[in-house]
Amino acid sequence: MERHYGMDWLRVGAFALLILYHIGMVFVPWNYHVKAPALVHWAVVPMLAVNAWRLSLLFLVSGFASRALLMRSKGLGDFTRNRSFRLLVPLLAGMMIVVPPQPWVELLTKHGYDGSYWHFWFADYFRFRELAGLALPTWNHLWFVFYLWAYTMVLTLAVALLRASWLQRVYDRVFGTVLVLALPLAWLVAVHALWFPMVGETHAFIGDDIAHVSYFPVFLFGFGLAGSPAAMRAIRRWGWLGAILALSGYAFIAWCEIHWPHGMAHWAVRPYLVAHAVQQWGAIVALIATADRFWNRNHPMRATLTEAVFPFYIVHQTIIVVAMWLLLGRGLNGGTQFAILVAATVAGCWAFYLIGREIRPLRPLVGLRLHRPKRPGATLAVR
Template identity: 40%
Template sequence: MPPTPPARHLSGRHYGLDWLRIGAFALLILYHATLVFVPGHWVIKWPETNPALLVPLAFLTPWRLPLLFAVSGFATRRLLMRSPSLHDFVRGRSKRLLVPLGFGLLVLLVPELWVRAKLAGDPLSLPQYWLHEYWLPDPRYGLGFPAWEHLWFVLYLWVYTMLLALLIAARGSAWVQARVEALTAERRILWLPIALLAAARLSLMFVVPEQHGLFTDWSGHVQYASFLLFGFALGGSPLLWQRIAAHWRVGAPVALLCGCVVAWVEHAYPGSNVPPHAVAAAERAAQVAMAWSMLLILLHVADRWFDRDARWRATLAEAVFPAYLIHHPVIVVTAWTILPLGLSAEAGFAVVVATTIAACTGFYLLARAIPLLRPVAGLGVLPPTPPRHRIVPAE
């Protein structure tokens, strides 16, 4: 049996989870940029698409969002541990999530939604669109307000956090952790979460549509909230880390096999082609199994080999949330702007990725430097600078 993990899992910062979050966001930029250049429906499409890129996307799709919710759950537990009270925790998380969400709806998403409207034939300029059409619930062109776009993740995270706070107020963090530990006891950590999540997803997939929306995405809620709960329990449980260390290797062949199933379905039924019910059900089950298996693998890798600090770790970790807020509109607007240039798909991809990285970097540096911008970019308030005492020389 692996040795009991050290006490650092109960307090302090887990650098490995920081690196995992940083890496997940880097993949997210590449993922969303690639969506411009593959067949299928997305906000904007390049004239020349490459179906071969659907395969690597298929290997990323099942686990990228569950990973982000699990890491967010871990961070939620650590923030709760550091908060003086549950009330302070709720207030702090609401400010940290709702202020950027509001700023995103009021400002950041406007250019992206304007591009959507322009692609649908809207003649208005960006200022005209923002003043007269963006706020309409049912506009003639494009999507109605509020169109959350990629900010649905922030909305879901806040709602899950508030529901979790209610559960903690009623039963306590230890109760939540004990339930998760019971469901993942010994080798059950390999199969029981997969079985429960797959059963829930399959029972819902033919009953309710799978679409983003706080009151429509029930299949997503079951999966994402479950991964957040697991991450929350992991933030205070050396026992869960021990189980991951003992059983993570089994996840590798499971993840590979399930990834092949998902990739085959994407290849066999590209774009808007709908697979038969049995194939669709097998794909959903494979997605769940791959998501859970990859989570165990990545958590162990982060804990075993990346739980160490480095010069740029703190800066990159702080930059992730501001960069998340802005990256999606930048990708859409950049792709739309360079479409008339007639670039090859390779050159277009390079321009989109480079511009997105530059914009994310600039937005973070600007928000970090200007105190008024820090809250809207999801950055914490700077601690007050201690007064500098003037030293008076002795007479």
């Protein structure tokens, strides 16, 4: 299949937004591993501009890229082995090495823990039970990697058992029309407003029903989209309407947050959830249409950036949490703290990627192939 550069750029942009979003989590009054001394309540409104669709978009582009890798694989067995190695190895390494500073800082700043990091790592982190309400060990932000692996395994089983060519024809016929906008939107409205109203994700995998019914279908949608020019044409055709729906949904959400900063009126809860779903799928359709229309072109930096985003994802949250902990008590204002966090996170992520890619034994641990690509353009965005 022909490479879609626009989806590469969309994936890079989605991960960049995710990093900024997690930096923002330090400053808003939502639960996070470490918090700034002075919270910025108004920042909730711009955060909500991406809250609804950021993770769904990542699962969709991951499904899209998985189709490309499957078509390049020697068979389902090769595909399964490759995906398991590329996802589970960095997940396990991340849980053992990258993630532990996060719960340690959280215990220090929120629960009065007084042990050193090394005492925590050797004595408490691998306890396999809770400490001050935190389940240890943990995957924290790396939950996405395990979910992606699990969804990929289910997909592989489905491809092995079902008539994929027939399913693709059905996909093309259904999603090659305005239903590409309407049908997933109806599903997400049912998920958020009818089946799981005001239910939060747990990221524990078992029992995380709202996450699975939200993310697994969009992962499958992305897998089908990679082989469906008809659906891509429909998305491009209806992208303008997706943008209008996304802006309308966000406008209502922002109005609710501004109008009721300390608790929403009961009557507004259901419309708020519908607006969340409308914003979620409308933004995704609009962004894919934009990527297909304007971004489907190569650039010398594309291969490096598409390779770097997974190592960036693995390490970014630990850098944010530790850097913010180091800034506590230094009397800096919020703007200065934010600027330092952005600079430290970008610099730390680049260092993690550049060092990891040059040392062969480290490459799988930081989320890269064991062997470097023969040429820059060979790098495939397949997280």
